[in-house]
Amino acid sequence: MTFDAIDTWWWPFLFILVAGWLATDAWRFLGVYLGGRISENSDILVLVRTIATALVAAVIGNLIVFPSGALADTSLVLRLAAAGVGFLAYLGLGKKVIVGIVVAELLLIMGILLGF
Amino acid sequence: MTDDAADTDPEPASRRAWYLRGVRATFSIPGFILTSAFVGFAGLAREAGLTLAEAVFMTGVVWALPANVVLVGAILSGSSLAAAAFAVALSSVRLMPMVVALVPEMRGSRTPRWVLYALSHFVAVTSWVLAMENLRHVPREMRTSYYAGLGSTLVLTNMVVVAIVFLIAGSLPPAASAALLLLTPMYFLTSLWGSAREQAGHVAMLIGIVLGPAFHAIIPGFDLLAAGLVGGFAAYGFHRLRRGRA
Numbered sequence: 601m602t603f604d605a606i607d608t609w610w611w612p613f614l615f616i617l618v619a620g621w622l623a624t625d626a627w628r629f630l631g632v633y634l635g636g637r638i639s640e641n642s643d644i645l646v647l648v649r650t651i652a653t654a655l656v657a658a659v660i661g662n663l664i665v666f667p668s669g670a671l672a673d674t675s676l677v678l679r680l681a682a683a684g685v686g687f688l689a690y691l692g693l694g695k696k697v698i699v700g701i702v703v704a705e706l707l708l709i710m711g712i713l714l715g716f
Numbered sequence: 717m718t719d720d721a722a723d724t725d726p727e728p729a730s731r732r733a734w735y736l737r738g739v740r741a742t743f744s745i746p747g748f749i750l751t752s753a754f755v756g757f758a759g760l761a762r763e764a765g766l767t768l769a770e771a772v773f774m775t776g777v778v779w780a781l782p783a784n785v786v787l788v789g790a791i792l793s794g795s796s797l798a799a800a801a802f803a804v805a806l807s808s809v810r811l812m813p814m815v816v817a818l819v820p821e822m823r824g825s826r827t828p829r830w831v832l833y834a835l836s837h838f839v840a841v842t843s844w845v846l847a848m849e850n851l852r853h854v855p856r857e858m859r860t861s862y863y864a865g866l867g868s869t870l871v872l873t874n875m876v877v878v879a880i881v882f883l884i885a886g887s888l889p890p891a892a893s894a895a896l897l898l899l900t901p902m903y904f905l906t907s908l909w910g911s912a913r914e915q916a917g918h919v920a921m922l923i924g925i926v927l928g929p930a931f932h933a934i935i936p937g938f939d940l941l942a943a944g945l946v947g948g949f950a951a952y953g954f955h956r957l958r959r960g961r962a
Contacts, residue, residue: 603791603800604765612770619797620787621777623804624811628836631815632829647952648809650920653912654947655807656782656904657921658928658940659789663901665929668792669763670893682898683905690906697749700906705895712891 674708678716682707734858738865741846747870749907750842753781754874756899757788758881763897764788768882775878779871780840783808785900786940793936803940814844821848824857831860838867841911915958920951 603615664679671679686704693699741747754775761771766788778784786807790800815836823832847863854862885896905925912918924947931939 601797602794612766613773615791615797615800616770616774616777616787619790619800619804620774620783623801624778624780624783624808625837626805627808627810627812628815628839629833631812631839632819632832632836634812634816635819645810645813646914646916646955647948648813649913650916650951650955651944651948652782652807652810653908653917653920654924654927654951655786655803655940655944656908657924657947658931658943659785660901660904660908661925661928661943662789662793662932662939663760663897666932667897669759669897670890671897673890674894679898683901686902687905687909690909695906695910697903697906697910701752701899701902704902705898708898709891709895712894 674712675716678708678711682711731858731861734854734861735865737854738862738867739869741850741862741866742869742873744846746842746845747873749903750781750870751874751877753900753903753907754877755881756896756903757781757784758878759885759893759896760785760900761788761878762882762885764792766791768879771882772875772879775875776871778804779837780808780811782904785904789940793932793939795937795940799938799941803944806941806944811839814841815839818844818847821851822859822863824859827860835860835863835867838863838871843867843870914955916951916955919954920947923947923950 603612605611664683665676667674667679682704685707686700686702689703690696690700757775758771761774761784766774774784774787778787783804787800787804790803795803818839819832819836822835843863843866846866850866851859851862881896885893888896908921909918912921924943927943927947928939931942935942
């Protein structure tokens with residue numbers, strides 16, 4: 601049962617409610633229920649963080665390597681170069697999120713305009 | 717005024733004032749960066765084939781941006797409902813300890829449970845960081861009002877932003893449209909690296925970013941889950957190994 605499996609107006613909303621709302625708020629509610637009973641530094645939470653990080657990183661990788669829309673019309677080399685240089689700029693210039701974004705975007709737009 | 721005035725709820729006017737201070741706290745650098753990230757998300761949701769209503773609905777009910785992006789990523793790779801829910805749930809476990817840390821900060825002596833459950837929906841990285849910074853300057857009995865102002869404003873503002881960008885995105889020239897779609901990966905590439913609390917977080921990122929596309933080519937539909945679990949456990953193993961040696 602994928603997102604486009606059933607052709608009705610309500611199916612996407614049900615999909616979002618179950619895979620989105622329930623899958624996030626269940627954790628928030630559990631947090632309220634548990635109150636102040638878990639330490640932020642316990643070892644299991646390191647695993648919780650690494651899995652979440654790897655998952656979101658996988659999405660990042662997919663968005664760069666297999667993008668959709670207008671970004672799909674650019675070359676993979678340009679996207680990798682823009683993201684890579686943007687990330688290096690972020691690391692080198694004081695770890696400001698905005699620096700990484702601006703450098704990557706400028707490179708991408710220059711690349712598109714120059715026909716890469 | 718009754719005799720037990722000191723025991724009853726504080727003045728509604730005072731509650732409103734603290735609610736409004738919470739509203740004002742969203743006009744900050746973290747709030748601005750979050751909004752620009754939702755600009756990118758709107759473009760992404762549109763390209764994934766969502767309607768305007770679905771994108772705005774998703775923003776409101778899911779709220780945490782990584783969970784939103786994972787959900788759209790799952791939709792893009794044709795995941796089943798179960799696989800999408802599992803991936804989103806795995807990406808959102810960390811909301812639980814965040815709420816656990818926030819609740820004792822926010823709770824007044826007579827705060828009803830349901831208020832805490834309702835307010836917990838607003839918990840995502842930005843509102844949590846702002847709250848953990850600012851709540852200690854707010855009188856304890858007013859903290860729920862303050863966080864209600866902060867959280868509801870962030871959610872509503874970004875729902876409106878997603879709607880506006882969604883409407884504009886269709887008429888953008890191709891270069892601007894491509895730039896819009898690069899916003900989300902760049903936002904997470906940098907913010908995720910910066911927020912990693914231990915080196916294992918960086919290891920998890922590097923493995924995940926390579927395994928995501930690799931698994932996407934081999935097992936689309938389960939790519940995110942597989943990359944998250946393999947990358948997460950590998951990075952955790954790295955964490956244990958390092959600590960064992962130290």
